[in-house]
Amino acid sequence: MESFDELLRKAEVAHGHLCAGQILGVRMALLGLGRLGIADPHGTDRKRLITYVEIDRCATDAIGLVTGCRLGKRALKFRDWGKMAATFVDLAANRAVRIVALENSRELAAQHYAHIESKNQQQMQAYRDLPDAQLFREQWVRVEIDPADLPGYKTERIRCARCGEGVNFGRVAEVGGEQLCISCGNPERCYWRPADPQCRS
Numbered sequence: 001m002e003s004f005d006e007l008l009r010k011a012e013v014a015h016g017h018l019c020a021g022q023i024l025g026v027r028m029a030l031l032g033l034g035r036l037g038i039a040d041p042h043g044t045d046r047k048r049l050i051t052y053v054e055i056d057r058c059a060t061d062a063i064g065l066v067t068g069c070r071l072g073k074r075a076l077k078f079r080d081w082g083k084m085a086a087t088f089v090d091l092a093a094n095r096a097v098r099i100v101a102l103e104n105s106r107e108l109a110a111q112h113y114a115h116i117e118s119k120n121q122q123q124m125q126a127y128r129d130l131p132d133a134q135l136f137r138e139q140w141v142r143v144e145i146d147p148a149d150l151p152g153y154k155t156e157r158i159r160c161a162r163c164g165e166g167v168n169f170g171r172v173a174e175v176g177g178e179q180l181c182i183s184c185g186n187p188e189r190c191y192w193r194p195a196d197p198q199c200r201s
């Protein structure tokens with residue numbers, strides 16, 4: 001495993017800036033990997049790990065970088081819960097650890113680094129220095145992953161009977177005997193609307 005400083009440098013480059021979130025994300029990911037005993041997430045251990053992130057903020061980029069888990073590899077799962085938390089799943093050992101960043105880190109940072117003027121710098125220093133137990137809560141958990149959500153899963157691709165768009169991985173809604181895509185079969189789940197309501201296609 002690369003050192004904390006090396007990983008942080010890479011996270012800064014990939015993310016575009018160094019911020020408290022990068023430091024926090026690198027710490028969270030290192031803690032999770034350490035608990036699982038995964039030392040080489042980009043090499044020999046690369047097929048062992050799935051990571052669930054619960055927020056789409058700066059730290060998420062760092063978690064993806066350190067773990068090597070990416071959306072495009074189906075190894076990074078996003079649950080939009082607005083929590084600074086991530087769950088690291090070891091598929092080989094069938095165990096998982098969920099790590100939550102504690103809310104009181106700002107107060108801790110203000111206490112420990114009162115001599116630093118900028119709140120942001122205080123926070124960054126706290127995320128660098130404070131021990132894991134002061135920054136995080138961790139819990140062993142079980143995660144049932146649908147085989148269709150695992151990397152490498154393959155199944156036949158269908159065409160939605162209504163819009164004709166191709167759909168992968170069984171993401172299909174059966175409605176009135178027809179195989180529909182999620183947006184046609186469950187319009188309430190569709191995240192977009194036609195810009196021109198007159199135009200239906």
Ligand SMILES: [Zn+2]
Nearest residue numbers: 019021022058
């Ligand atoms: Zn950032």
Ligand SMILES: [Zn+2]
Nearest residue numbers: 160163181184
């Ligand atoms: Zn459709």
